[in-house]
Amino acid sequence: MSYASPALNRLAEPSSIDGAAISSFQDDAPRAVRGEVVVELSTRHAGNRAVTLRYELQGVVGAPVVFVAGGISAHRHLAASDVFAEAGWLNALVGGDRALDPAHRQLLAFDFIGADGRLDAPIDTADQADAIAKLLSALGIARLQAFVGYSYGALVGLQLAARHPERLEKLIAVSGAHRAHPYAAAWRALQRRAVTLGQLQCADAQGLSLARQFAMLSYRTPEEFGERFDAAPEIIHGRVRVAAEDYLDAAGAQYVARTPVTAYVRLSESIDLHRVDPADVRVPTLVVAVEGDRLVPLSDSVALVEGLGTLGQLRVLRSPYGHDAFLKETDRIDSILTSALRAAGDSA
Numbered sequence: 001m002s003y004a005s006p007a008l009n010r011l012a013e014p015s016s017i018d019g020a021a022i023s024s025f026q027d028d029a030p031r032a033v034r035g036e037v038v039v040e041l042s043t044r045h046a047g048n049r050a051v052t053l054r055y056e057l058q059g060v061v062g063a064p065v066v067f068v069a070g071g072i073s074a075h076r077h078l079a080a081s082d083v084f085a086e087a088g089w090l091n092a093l094v095g096g097d098r099a100l101d102p103a104h105r106q107l108l109a110f111d112f113i114g115a116d117g118r119l120d121a122p123i124d125t126a127d128q129a130d131a132i133a134k135l136l137s138a139l140g141i142a143r144l145q146a147f148v149g150y151s152y153g154a155l156v157g158l159q160l161a162a163r164h165p166e167r168l169e170k171l172i173a174v175s176g177a178h179r180a181h182p183y184a185a186a187w188r189a190l191q192r193r194a195v196t197l198g199q200l201q202c203a204d205a206q207g208l209s210l211a212r213q214f215a216m217l218s219y220r221t222p223e224e225f226g227e228r229f230d231a232a233p234e235i236i237h238g239r240v241r242v243a244a245e246d247y248l249d250a251a252g253a254q255y256v257a258r259t260p261v262t263a264y265v266r267l268s269e270s271i272d273l274h275r276v277d278p279a280d281v282r283v284p285t286l287v288v289a290v291e292g293d294r295l296v297p298l299s300d301s302v303a304l305v306e307g308l309g310t311l312g313q314l315r316v317l318r319s320p321y322g323h324d325a326f327l328k329e330t331d332r333i334d335s336i337l338t339s340a341l342r343a344a345g346d347s348a
Helices: 006-010 022-026 125-139 152-163 182-200 204-219 222-228 245-258 261-273 298-311 322-328 330-343
Strands: 031-043 047-059 065-069 106-110 146-150 171-174 234-236 239-241 285-291 312-318
Touching: 031 125, 047 125, 065 152, 106 125, 125 152, 125 261, 146 152, 146 330, 152 171, 152 261, 171 330, 182 204, 182 261, 204 245, 204 261, 204 322, 285 298, 285 322, 285 330, 298 312, 322 330
Parallel strands: 065 106, 065 146, 146 171, 171 285, 285 312
Antiparallel strands: 031 047, 047 106, 234 239
16 A cells, blocks of 8 residues: 655755755655645634644655654654754654654654644644644645554544544554543643733743643652652751652743743643544544543543444553553553554554
8 A cells, every 4th residue: 555655755845844855865764854834724713824834754765654643742853863863752662673663664743733832822633633634735645554643642633533534544542532521621721720820920931830730740640659759748948848849840840941831721722622523533543541541531532432433442551650651651552553553554
């Protein structure tokens, strides 16, 4: 089966690509390119918009293409390469002997629309899916071998499978379901209120940092905190400080350094706007759930698979890392991806 059209070898004018020359596309070795595509997008809640899609494509020309998308903090750079040496957000799951090996397939990722903070309007997961379909057309990619989505990326993948089923052969949805669970939505609403409070106090960074710290509590489990931070509190300058606070402070500071406030608010809202009727998903779908995930309860994953009917499969992991298991349980996730991609027609 052919996954990429010949147009991929001439995917854009040189001015729209950085990091690798077009002539290098003919090499047998894996290569990495970055580029931008401006498209007209009809959004659900913000009308027609001209949006810039920033992507990175890594792998051997002519190999099957897998689109990879992560949580709202993820971006187009998945893993380090000879061209782009900095570590990516999925570094531990990309490379030799992994299912996502650029020596055997092409890995495509993009920056979510709204991630640069310039779109201050409600953003739907359907908008992200439509943007991906337009990106595939611009790159001359007729069909993906698979879409691998983690967290928010899983929600976008479900929309892509419902709205553009001809674009992908298989969906692998990890820690994401067809709707936002009310408990998780309440968590995120409080996080956004922390951001708003910071803005009212002219302390945007502090508000965003606090929101991220709240989020870290929802991503992980009491079991992990019990193992990592089971130490007596300290009294510092007359105030009690518990063991987890250094960790939370660091997480907040790192997030503030790389995330515009508007991007966080709008992408957080996008999770809560997400709705897909499982019956509308017309692509074979593997749902990977984590027992103990407080944002995507196992019951929601089961309901999703039941709604998918014969197109759905379910794998359940037990992990102390909760919603973040896909970033921590790399060997187990890789094993699942390996089996799923082989089932999608890959023999590597």
